[in-house]
Every structure is written in C-alpha cells, then in structure tokens.
Amino acid sequence: MNVFKNLVVLILIVITASCQEKKETKVFTKADIAIIPKPVSLQLGNGVFEFNDQTQFVISDASQKEIFSTLSDKFKSAAGWTLGISEKAPQTNFIEFVVDENLNDEAYELVVNSKKITIKAKTYSGFLYGLESIRQLLPTQIESKDLVKNTDWIIPNLTIKDEPRFKxxxxxxxxxxxxxxxxxxxxxxxxxxxxxxxxxxxxxxxxxxxxxxxxxxxxxxxxxxxxxxxxxxxxxxxxxxxxxxxxxxxxxxxxxxxxxxxxxxxxxxxxxxxxxxxxxxxxxxxxxxxxxxxxxxxxxxxxxxxxxxxxxxxxxxxxxxxxxxxxxxxxxxxxxxxxxxxxxxxxxxxxxxxxxxxxxxxxxxxxxxxxxxxxxxxxxxxxxxxxxxxxxxxxxxxxxxxxxxxxxxxxxxxxxxxxxxxxxxxxxxxxxxxxxxxxxxxxxxxxxxxxxxxxxxxxxxxxxxxxxxxxxxxxxxxxxxxxxxxxxxxxxxxxxxxxxxxxxxxxxxxxxxxxxxxxxxxxxxxxxxxxxxxxxxLDINYAKSAYLVMADVQIDMDTKEASVSLKNEFTDADIRYSLNEDQLSDQAIKYTEPLKIDKTTTIHASLFKEDKAVGVPFNTTVAFHKAVGKKVTFKEVYDDRYQGDGEFGMVNTLRGTKNFQDGRWQAWLGKGMEAVVDLGEEMPIHEVLVGTLENQGPGIYFPTAVSVYVSNDGKTFKNVGVEKRAFAKNPASDLKDFKISFEEQSVRYVKVVAESLEKLPGAVGGVWLFVDEIIIN
CATH class of the missing domain: 3.20.20.80 (Glycosidases)
Structure with a gap:
C-alpha cells in the first residue's frame, strides 16, 4: 500500500514539474513580437521573464520614479500588484535602469533574460521608450482598467537596440x-x-x-x-x-x-x-x-x-x-x-x-x-x-x-x-x-x-x-x-x-x-x-477603416453587364461575400475575381480574420432598372465641371457617393434639372427614384421638390407624383433618393424635374444641385 502511495506521489511530482517546465520554456517566435514602431534591431533568445507581485524596479535617481509609474500603474490595475522600488538590485526578478553615456539621446537598449530586465539609456526619454517596448511585449491585457485573471505576465528573453530615425x-x-x-x-x-x-x-x-x-x-x-x-x-x-x-x-x-x-x-x-x-x-x-x-x-x-x-x-x-x-x-x-x-x-x-x-x-x-x-x-x-x-x-x-x-x-x-x-x-x-x-x-x-x-x-x-x-x-x-x-x-x-x-x-x-x-x-x-x-x-475610439471592403463598379453599356471588384487595404485580404438574401457567414464565398452582374443584385462583403467577419460589413445594390442604357435628354445640360459618366451618367447603375468629386455626379449651378428618359418603347412602370446629394459647405443642397411626368408621345406629359423637401440646416454630408410611386401604367417617356433651392439668405455664390441616377421600375 505504501509503495502504491509513493508511486502516486511520484507521478504527481513528475506531472507538476513537467507543467512548470512547460510554462518556463514557452517558445516565442518573431511573429509574437508586435512592437510599433518597429525596433532597429531585435534578437530573440530562449526562455521568458515572468512578472509577479515580487518584481522590483531598481532605480538610481528620482526622475526614474516617474518612468516606473508608466508600467507599475498598469500592473496595479490589470494584475492587482503594487510593484516595489529598490535602490539596490536583488539577486533576481527585477528591472534595472543603467545610464549609458555612449548612447544617443533617445536611444535605448533592452536586454531581457529570465532573471532580470536591463534598460540602458542616456536620457529620460530613452528609459521611457525602453519601458514602452516592455509594455508592448506584455499581453494586451496589461492595458485593462479592470483586474484580469488567468494571464501569464511574461515577455520573451531578447535584446533590442533601438533609436529613432528622426528627432x-x-x-x-x-x-x-x-x-x-x-x-x-x-x-x-x-x-x-x-x-x-x-x-x-x-x-x-x-x-x-x-x-x-x-x-x-x-x-x-x-x-x-x-x-x-x-x-x-x-x-x-x-x-x-x-x-x-x-x-x-x-x-x-x-x-x-x-x-x-x-x-x-x-x-x-x-x-x-x-x-x-x-x-x-x-x-x-x-x-x-x-x-x-x-x-x-x-x-x-x-x-x-x-x-x-x-x-x-x-x-x-x-x-x-x-x-x-x-x-x-x-x-x-x-x-x-x-x-x-x-x-x-x-x-x-x-x-x-x-x-x-x-x-x-x-x-x-x-x-x-x-x-x-x-x-x-x-x-x-x-x-x-x-x-x-x-x-x-x-x-x-x-x-x-x-x-x-x-x-x-x-x-x-x-x-x-x-x-x-x-x-x-x-x-x-x-x-x-x-x-x-x-x-x-x-x-x-x-x-x-x-x-x-x-x-x-x-x-x-x-x-x-x-x-x-x-x-x-x-x-x-x-x-x-x-x-x-x-x-x-x-x-x-x-x-x-x-x-x-x-x-x-x-x-x-x-x-x-x-x-x-x-x-x-x-x-x-x-x-x-x-x-x-x-x-x-484603453477605450480608444480608433477607426476600423482599414478593415472596410471597397468596391469598384464598372458597367459595359453594350452588354449591360456590371463588373464589381472588391478590395481592401490589406495585402491578400480574405474577403468573402454573399448575394441578395444569403447571409454573410464564414461559409460565404471567397472573393478571387471581379463579379459579373447582369440583373439587380445586392452584394454583402467583409474582411475575414480567422473565419470571423471583422469591421463594418460592406453592402451595395447594383440596380438594373428599366432605364439602364436608355437615351436621356436635358432641357439644360449639366455643368462642365461635373459631367458624371456623360451620356449614360444618369442611367448606368453606378451610384454617386458622399464624395462629390468621385466622377459619378452630374450637377447644375443656380438652376434645377429637367431630364427626359426615352425607354425606347412603351412599358409598364410604377416607380421612379432620383439620387441626390447634400453637402452644404461647398454649396450642394437637396432639391426642394422632385416631380415625375409620363408620356407616350414625348410631347404631352402627365404628372404622376411629386416628393417635396423643405430646406433644413445640415452640418453633415448626406445622400437621399427621392422616391415617387404611382399606379402602374404603360409609358415610353419619363420626365424628371428636380427643383433647386434658388438662393440661401446671406449665401455667397450659387446653389449646386447634384444628381447621380434616375431609376425607373
């Protein structure tokens, strides 16, 4: 029986020792090092330095106490430790600051081994930057304002020699x-x-x-x-x-x-x-x-x-x-x-x-x-x-x-x-x-x-x-x-x-x-x-714009086929997409080449990391409507400065963005728009949408009203609806589709009249009217 007990104890000791050994010999690779800005040189060693509630900071002068607080305050919040300060180095488990007059003003050297961390610098800033690098070597949880449990507060053994390129x-x-x-x-x-x-x-x-x-x-x-x-x-x-x-x-x-x-x-x-x-x-x-x-x-x-x-x-x-x-x-x-x-x-x-x-x-x-x-x-x-x-x-x-x-x-x-x-x-x-x-x-x-x-x-x-x-x-x-x-x-x-x-x-x-x-x-x-x-x-409201998927849409007016290219800032980004009612999940289609579209299609896309969608999903609808590629005539042609896509700019499925200089918008200065779309033959329609932009800073305002008229001979037109919008102050930049719905009827010609705000009280210069697409359903 005693032999059995001794055997059990021995097994437990071996297991415990094995676990401890595994923890101490955790292997870091360069891929684990995420310091920004990237150090001038970094040599990765074997083993780790582990912080605990007994870790000491060895400080030789009062100015270094301020630097010490940069990291000690982090440990107090995230780990619940109050790290000590010592003027004399203990045998192990400490960070020391060593003045090195041979280094440049903002340079530092960081040497980490399993017993101690040494930061060498000539100036206050050098020591500070060395500590900031230690901070970025630690798990990201070190930034937590709340106590974090079950985290190994370790950093890899390494040597960093670093200094800025510019002062x-x-x-x-x-x-x-x-x-x-x-x-x-x-x-x-x-x-x-x-x-x-x-x-x-x-x-x-x-x-x-x-x-x-x-x-x-x-x-x-x-x-x-x-x-x-x-x-x-x-x-x-x-x-x-x-x-x-x-x-x-x-x-x-x-x-x-x-x-x-x-x-x-x-x-x-x-x-x-x-x-x-x-x-x-x-x-x-x-x-x-x-x-x-x-x-x-x-x-x-x-x-x-x-x-x-x-x-x-x-x-x-x-x-x-x-x-x-x-x-x-x-x-x-x-x-x-x-x-x-x-x-x-x-x-x-x-x-x-x-x-x-x-x-x-x-x-x-x-x-x-x-x-x-x-x-x-x-x-x-x-x-x-x-x-x-x-x-x-x-x-x-x-x-x-x-x-x-x-x-x-x-x-x-x-x-x-x-x-x-x-x-x-x-x-x-x-x-x-x-x-x-x-x-x-x-x-x-x-x-x-x-x-x-x-x-x-x-x-x-x-x-x-x-x-x-x-x-x-x-x-x-x-x-x-x-x-x-x-x-x-x-x-x-x-x-x-x-x-x-x-x-x-x-x-x-x-x-x-x-x-x-x-x-x-x-x-x-x-x-x-x-x-x-x-x-x-750190509760920083950082932009996730780099995650955003962007689309470049081109259309062949001869074949009436759109080509949609998806891209992202990251090289070889894992972009996946789904169409129409399909959900954007990890099973979504991986984007490899431009999408070819010849009918109204809604595209959902996102950047994926480790099979999870990240950032704000991209959504757009390429709308193929009855006016695509049809002839459009204007009572007064658009301004030379904003010609959009020219002849088919109003009927090419390509929608303008909030960027009024994106090349999609056709615009009129100081006057409204009157456009007639010839559908080529009589066909049943029940709805017209007109895309517009407002950005009051550069003088771009929504129309005050959009009216729709229909005809079969192109001469006598009948009004089928109007959407009005009174002027309102707007500090933002906004898009709006004016939507006019009516009882279905068979027509060949559709006239759209967008009334421009005539003048603003106290305004300098004229008022711009920006229109991007006339959608007829």
Missing amino acids: WRGLHLDVARHFFEKEYILQTIDMLAMHKMNVFHFHLVDDQGWRIEIKKYPKLTEIGGFRNDQEDSHWDGRRVTTPEDDATYGGFYTQEDIKEIVAYAQSKGVRVVPEIEMPAHVMSAIAAYPELSCFETPIGVPSGGVWPITEIYCAGKESTFEFLENVLLEVMELFPSEYIHVGGDEATKTNWEKCPHCQKRMKDEGLASVDELQSYFIKRMERFIASHDRKLIGWDEILEGGLAPEATVMSWRGFEGGIEAADQGHDVVMTPTSYMYFDYYQGPQNEEPLAWGGYIPLSKVYEFDPVVETMTPEQAKHVLGGQANVWSEQIKTAAHSQYMIYPRLAALSEAVWSPKESRDWDDFSKRILTLFERYEY
Missing part, C-alpha cells in the same frame, strides 16, 4: 476651431508616448477661437474665446457673426491648465510646441481688440469657415508688435519648448495694400511688395523670439518674400516648401497634406464621419517619408522629421478626434522612427492587429 515626431491638434477639454489633451499625450512620438503641436489660436489665457490681455479669452453657436450648420455654411451676437460656444485653458499640460508632457518625454498665429488666422484676437487690425472695424468671432482671410494684424502699427511681444513673453514663460510656432499661413494682404500704416512701413523699410512686408513681419518676430533663446517655426508661407535667418519651416503644401527651405540651409519639418492631414477621410466616405475631402488611408500614411528621394545629402540633414496635423473644423468631439488620429498615428510613428529599409506594410498590418486590441482595452 521630430509630432502630432498637431487644432483646439481653436473646436475646443477640447484638458483631460483629452492629457490622454492624447499619453498616447503619443505609447507610440514613441515626442512633439505635441498645440494649435491654440485661430480665427474661430483664442484658447490660451494671457493675463495682460484678458479680452483675448473673455471675447476671443467664445463665439456664436452655429453647430447645427455645416462649417462652411454659417452666417457671418457680429459683435452683438450671443457667444456661448468655446472655452480656453488657464495658465494653470497650461502648466499642468506641459509638466505632464515632460513626464512622458513629449515637448509641447505652442502655436500663436500671425499675421492671419487671428480674427478672434481682432474681435477682442479691433485696434490690432488695419481699419479697426469691430467684428465678431467667426463661427465657421472664413475665406479669404483679410482681417489680419496690421503690419504698419508699432502697437501690433508691442501686443505680440507681450503675448509671446507670457507664452514663453509657460512653454519651455525651444520652438515657438507663429503660423504665417494663408494671409490675404489686400488690407495691407490699402492701409496707410502698412504703406508707410513699406516705404520706410524699402519694401517692394506686401509679400516683403510679411517677410519683414516674420523676420522681426524671429529676432524677438531669438533674443529669448527660442527658435521661430512657421508654415511654409513664411518663405514668401524672404525667410528669417534662423527660422524653421513646416512644409504643408506638399514637399516643395521643405525642399526650398532645406536648400537655403533652414531646418524643416515635413507635414504635407497628401500624407499628413489626419482630418482627411481614411475610408470610403459613405462609411465615414464627416471630414475634409481628401483621402489618406492607413497604408498611405505608412508610405510617408520626410526625406524626399531627390534631396541631396546636405538638404536631407535639415529634415528634422515629420508630423501629422488634425484640423478640427469638422471634428467636434473627443471621440471623433480619436477616430481620425488612431490608428494612423501608429503608421506615422513607424514612418518617423524605424529605419526605412525595415519598413514592410504586410508585416506592419499583422502587428497593428495586436495594437487594435490594446486600443480596445
């Missing part, structure tokens, strides 16, 4: 057009640190709001910080405000708020660069102090878009420069950043051409043009900023008329301004609209929240390189790095702001950190999925 890795956030609370700013800084980004460009001033307290000029925030609330209208469809209008929308940061934001950013290795616009984008300041403008006309803080921007600071008055110097003195007291951004963009100088003060300044200074006057303005401010040991940085318009000697250029109108500045020996930050404007769409417009009209998907951001191939080595030395810009005209909430920033910030982080030769979209698109899981735990 300026930035994100710009516009808080002037729409105001964001301090808490959101702090959260954004957290996310910058997580992505190893190091610059937060704080756009504090614009026409629509002054967001920073200046004690010498309290009216800047009392008046300039608030505007008339017209949020129910499209940004570019808002009326001009007056000083008498109620001003209830807005907000600003007190100087105490700014101090807190700056200190928090410093703790995360992020420098905050303030932007105080000049000489344009300052109507909020002029509304507060009209004497700052050329003609001192009282104005209200604009509630929406302004173009052209003619109310700008007067460059002829000494009091203008006194004001700006006093403002900047307070700004520089709050922000330790070596750079002060002065804007300098989009100044329409027509007032300067007429202003006696400005003309006198030009004569006294020997300036030949108002462009040279702007150059004088910027150079003068640059001298003042430099006298306080700071550097001026501005948008690439500061090149016009000659650049201040020590100025740095932020190139947004493409790369050209940056190349020109670098050629002149000036430092440059590249932020071209074609890659770096995160207020542009990142997916199909029909599926996305309102944005500006450009299209910059995740994969395009990943292609960004601040150094242009045509640059000489000497020019390339002046490229400090790259930056994304988030302008907030269309972005009203923190959730929408997050949607526009993430995950595109992750693609940018790798573009400005990792060696160019190591970047690989297929590899990145696998690692980003792990980051998505982290975003979920």
